[in-house]
Amino acid sequence: MVRNLGISANSIAGFGSGREGIRGIDDRGVDDLADSWSAAHANFLSSLSPIETGNLLKFSRQIDLKPRDQLFRAGDRSNDVYIVGGGCIRLYQVSLTGRETILWLSFPGEIFGIAGLWSGSEREIHAVANEASRVYSIRRSDFAEFLGTHPEVSMRAIGILSARVRTLGHALVGLATDNVEMRIARLLVRFAAVTADTPCSERQLAGELCVNVRLTHQDIANLIGASRQTVTSTLTILRKRGTVQTVNQHIHIIQPAHLRRMLALGAA
Template sequence: MPLDQQTDILARMSGEDREALLSLGTMQRFSKGEFVFRAGAPGKHVYFLRKGRVKICQPSHTGKEVILWFCFAGEMFGLAEVAQGGGRVVHAHVCEASEVLKLSQSQFSGFLRDHPDSLHLVMQVLSCRMRTLSEVIVNLVNDDVETRIMKLILRLSARHGVHVGQDIHLDITLTHQEIADMVGTTRQTVTGMLSKLKRRGFLSLENRRIYIESPEIHGTASGPDHWE
């Protein structure tokens, strides 16, 4: 199973466990731009995204934010502070109209106690997230910014890419600022890099969507020499 697909915990649950979970929580609806929670808020609930997209980001002392990951339908977020106690250290910022299932700490603990198979899935999701963040850290240390951008696009296309002939359509919208916040660079650098790849015929851009047009793009993530 691809690494990113392991985080879709609702799809991987048994029907019985999923129904039990959905019956416990409270469904909430959020508009684009709202926060499910902010850094500093009490960490007393776990969330499951039923529809939409939420970015998990950490604010910095400079006022910028670092996007740690995006949550998509079926995924879980907000667990770290519930397990450790204390306040939130990240924001959960809604990227598009979303529906979120909210469970209290006691509800979620009781659910896992009564459904051990789902407990095993939660452990797998946390392990997957740790590996993904470890890869991000290694990329930040070892790769130049162009390579980091390419690796991000390829990682997202593996999970959210739709094949149309030889092309791959990235089936999510991303702003240049969001890409920049995920790879530790500036919006201007991202804009220049995407334009460079577009001129070389690797991809096209339309309505904040990325279309990978050349299979050769999969070889570019090994280093910038491939783009010269």
């Protein structure tokens, strides 16, 4: 469902939640990429003033998506930039053999779709709603005009893109240096931080962390470069230890300290 918007600054006040980096959880003692991860998942809208936000979104189109609805496909023209208004958008590639590799998950306030925007080239990745989601689509010409009158915002966007490149690059290094248990622990702690502002729909005990995004075992496998079977067996071990549990299609970290100790030992 798509409709044109004239959004006021007040109507988008809920986007910010005071977040400019990772929300609510500081893992910089156990995660050497916490700063890059924080910058890569920065809430772009919360970095803008209310006036800037209103100016940016006043010509946007609101697109409401059901789970698994496709936003764009590889081969589509890069004519728009997108900002997540709610939910979660999955960005992925598909190999010649049909295997899906998840490159990124974009959460509320995050901007995506910039990479091929200036050339207007064909997109190289797919974007699909991971859950019921809302995105704001802004035409290339409107976005370019906005950046022309707000050069400091251009630098923020460049900073976010640079952090994502660093994060993805270091993820490749992790494939060679971390075992699967370490990769899963790091992923869960990071996503618990990224989704910390979204209230969990389930009962949450004191000290628990909610990884408030629906991920199948295959999704986790795609994100960390492992087989689904290995992810399933590793999560089973973590459940038996009482470290994590699955609650209504998402994961709760019951013992965050255990995962953090694991990451700290791995970084030592």
